[in-house]
Amino acid sequence: MTFQIELVSPEAITYQGEADMVITRTVGGGDIAFQPGHVPFIGVLSVWSVDVVRPDGGRDTFAVHRGFVQVAGTKISILSDVSEAAGDIDVERARVAKAGAESALSADKDDVEAVGALARADVRLTVAGAEG
Amino acid sequence: MAGGRERVLRRRIGSVQNTKKITRAMELIAATRVVKAQQRARAARPYAEQITAVIENLAAGGAEVDHPLLRRAEKVERVGVIVISSDRGLAGPYNSSVIKAAERQVQNARSEGADYSLIVIGKKARDYFGFRKYAIESFTMGISDNPTYEDARRIADEVSAMFSEGRIDRVELAYTEFISLGSQKVATRRFLPLESTETIATEGSGDADLSGAFEFEPSPEAVLESLLPRYVEARLFGALLDSAASEHASRQRAMKAATDNAEELITKLSREMNQARQDAITTEIMEIVSGAEALGSDNEPEEPAPVGAEH
Numbered sequence: 521m522t523f524q525i526e527l528v529s530p531e532a533i534t535y536q537g538e539a540d541m542v543i544t545r546t547v548g549g550g551d552i553a554f555q556p557g558h559v560p561f562i563g564v565l566s567v568w569s570v571d572v573v574r575p576d577g578g579r580d581t582f583a584v585h586r587g588f589v590q591v592a593g594t595k596i597s598i599l600s601d602v603s604e605a606a607g608d609i610d611v612e613r614a615r616v617a618k619a620g621a622e623s624a625l626s627a628d629k630d631d632v633e634a635v636g637a638l639a640r641a642d643v644r645l646t647v648a649g650a651e652g
Numbered sequence: 653m654a655g656g657r658e659r660v661l662r663r664r665i666g667s668v669q670n671t672k673k674i675t676r677a678m679e680l681i682a683a684t685r686v687v688k689a690q691q692r693a694r695a696a697r698p699y700a701e702q703i704t705a706v707i708e709n710l711a712a713g714g715a716e717v718d719h720p721l722l723r724r725a726e727k728v729e730r731v732g733v734i735v736i737s738s739d740r741g742l743a744g745p746y747n748s749s750v751i752k753a754a755e756r757q758v759q760n761a762r763s764e765g766a767d768y769s770l771i772v773i774g775k776k777a778r779d780y781f782g783f784r785k786y787a788i789e790s791f792t793m794g795i796s797d798n799p800t801y802e803d804a805r806r807i808a809d810e811v812s813a814m815f816s817e818g819r820i821d822r823v824e825l826a827y828t829e830f831i832s833l834g835s836q837k838v839a840t841r842r843f844l845p846l847e848s849t850e851t852i853a854t855e856g857s858g859d860a861d862l863s864g865a866f867e868f869e870p871s872p873e874a875v876l877e878s879l880l881p882r883y884v885e886a887r888l889f890g891a892l893l894d895s896a897a898s899e900h901a902s903r904q905r906a907m908k909a910a911t912d913n914a915e916e917l918i919t920k921l922s923r924e925m926n927q928a929r930q931d932a933i934t935t936e937i938m939e940i941v942s943g944a945e946a947l948g949s950d951n952e953p954e955e956p957a958p959v960g961a962e963h
Contacts, residue, residue: 528702530801530889532695547878548870562706563869564878588879590706592866597702599882601801 521556522575524595527582527603534603535572535582542596543571544589554591561591567639569647570598581606583647585640606647614644658932661925665918672914678742679907685797686833686900693830693893700886707883709866710876717873721812721846721880725821730769731761732789732811732823734843734888736895737774738796743899744906746828746836747776750895753838754826758786769820771811773892789814797896804889812884815844827891828898836898843887846880 525542527535543553546563554561565587572580587600618641624634735754737747754770754777761768769789772778774796781788790810795803814820823844829837868875 526698528699530696530699530804530886531692533698546869548874552869560709560866561869562709562866562875564875586878588703588706588875588882590702590709592709599699599702599706601805601882 541573609648617641675910682904689897720816728821732820734771736827737777739775743903746902799892808885830894830897
């Protein structure tokens, strides 16, 4: 048994496919993996990655920046403003963003925007497989 | 002089022909844009539907929170009016009808004894309200014919913030609903406060899976709290996309009418011009004939000059 997975952004459905397992992280709940037959579930996503394990054993990884996950029956939908496939991430840009956020943080430790920017850049780099 | 009339007409035909070229080009551009805009509106629908579905599931799970976006003011002191118009004209009645709808909302607010805040999208509405000395709270341009989610989010956040801080107590949204290529309708919707989650749920698409009780993480209330702002953004985004598609459809229709008109005008003017030319030729022949006759009668008063009855 597999899942139908859909990554939905406000502009379009960005990814659609079958999955054996989906791994992500929710706010307050930590990492969570869904397998077919999971109880119906709605969660708020952290700035983190979504790992889709395809039935053929391959993996598709996405960076998501806030959003929701809804699991109902054999369907799992991920609603997110920003979801980027590993291949689409601009590593250079993420590195620059990370450096920028770090320097902003060293000047002002409570800069909320910089904390967010740093988290996003980190996730992008992790997902793209280019550890910062 | 008879030739003058012909020249004037010829010049007018030339200018109408140029106008026709322009309107035809605009019609074709609008036609391709409307298709793209329609596709974008369609592509954006799943997100809006799924967000509504999540709210349905939350409502079924009994989550109800005291969210600022649900706040119902006891006395409405200031009404926000969002109006989505276009930056450019030549789109038939598209702008004027949506602007009228927004103006009506402002008047409603006034008759209730409330003040108003105009949140204007698109140059045309700004020109209209600016000229009539309405106070414009915020103005955005350059997004209406191809809106992105980022634009929608910025405006929605701004309006939500104004609402949450209590600077406005109600928000109305005037935009143009895209029903089909041939039919668009001006719509005015209550934008904020949001209906209770139950109402959203019953008005929703109904594709939520209500079979099982959902688990919520971190909690139903927390999910709802971060969901409602997204819902507001998605609604505004949907309205922007609909308006963009409507704008292009209206422009296409207006430009098609203009092109047809130009064609008709060219036919009419050509006829007039031909007649003027014919008249001029006739007059000229008459002059020649009578001139020849006058000369002939001077010398030999025999036959008239052998000129054919040419026309």
